[in-house]
Amino acid sequence: MNWINILNDVINYIESNLNSEISHEEISKISCCSYYHFQKVFSYITGLSLGEYIRNRKMTLAAFDIQKDEGRIIDIAYKYGYASPNSFNKAFKSVHGIPPIKAKNNKAILNIFPKLSLSLEISGTEDVKYSIVEKESFKIIGNRISLSENMNENFKIVPNFWKKMINNDFINKLKEFNNNYPKGILGVNYFKNSRYIYYYISVSSNKKAPKNMYEINIPKSTWIIFKSEGDFEKSVQKIYTKFFKEWLPFSNYEYGKLPDIEVYPFDKSKNFEVWISIKNK
Known part of the structure; x- marks a missing residue:
């Protein structure tokens, strides 16, 4: 089982479903292990929790939509799976440091979190x-x-x-x-x-x-x-x-x-x- 390949497969699945449901069952199926075990491996390898990575990716795309004026903020919130404006505002602010409404300003400074792509490493710089x-x-x-x-x-x-x-x-x-x-x-x-x-x-x-x-x-x-x-x-x-x-x-x-x-x-x-x-x- 090559965990790097598995993680890349799951990341591709997540990327295709950022504006729809991300199924725990489907992630388990792709990774051939429980969702819980996969989350552990993901955090060990990437240094991010799986939930944090998904949130960062969703808020990156949401910021693009807001700046391109792709609809009302509430509609963009629903698009990325947030059932209430408050939960979307909280997630957006945690990533970008500003509320969504302020992202409409072209001068707003926003954070971009690109899609992860993982590869094997041979380090050897530190003995364990x-x-x-x-x-x-x-x-x-x-x-x-x-x-x-x-x-x-x-x-x-x-x-x-x-x-x-x-x-x-x-x-x-x-x-x-x-x-x-x-x-x-x-x-x-x-x-x-x-x-x-x-x-x-x-x-x-x-x-x-x-x-x-x-x-x-x-x-x-x-x-x-x-x-x-x-x-x-x-x-x-x-x-x-x-x-x-x-x-x-x-x-x-x-x-x-x-x-x-x-x-x-x-x-x-x-x-x-x-x-x-x-x-x-």
Whole structure:
């Protein structure tokens, strides 16, 4: 599965439907995976959420229509799928910095977001240490929060969940349950279907989960384990980007589509790991 080709196919589909319905089901069909998984890969490779990219493209075309006087602003809003003037005004202003009415002025300064076109990259300018391991199924226990299929919402939900768990000392309570590999606190993104998406703050354990915690089993798999240190948020994003753009296209593996696992230390060190499931092509 060449993710660069798949992303370009989906981008072409989006481009053909910017003024009509963009179907989650059709994107899943083109990408051969769930809409949720596709959004994750899209954001890792492009640095944009899928929703943000679609909005930027729609507002670029809407600005052209407004400046060419292609109709009333309310009609242009409906053309690009906005059911109310308020939602269209908010989206337009978030992209261009001005309300739609002011875009009619020929001197208005507007932003243009062109269609994306992706290609393979061979960088090699920065080493990332990794290993490939086979691991039997294992159980994780911890707390969880429900996620949305909308990745933009999840980018807010997950950091707030971490803050809450840290502030109520839940992380320290997990230590006593971590009696299995991998060692450390786990951030696990678990997708079963569109109604069952959770993010777990957990540990790997053979112990029985107490009543105030949840447990799930991670299936047997081959994992590529990236090791890194430094700023967690920036480094994690960089690892996923390098995996999909630079490592996976030239390997003999495919993305395994199991939960991605981030392993953080209990101590104050900056060393951490990212576990990504892979399988033979």
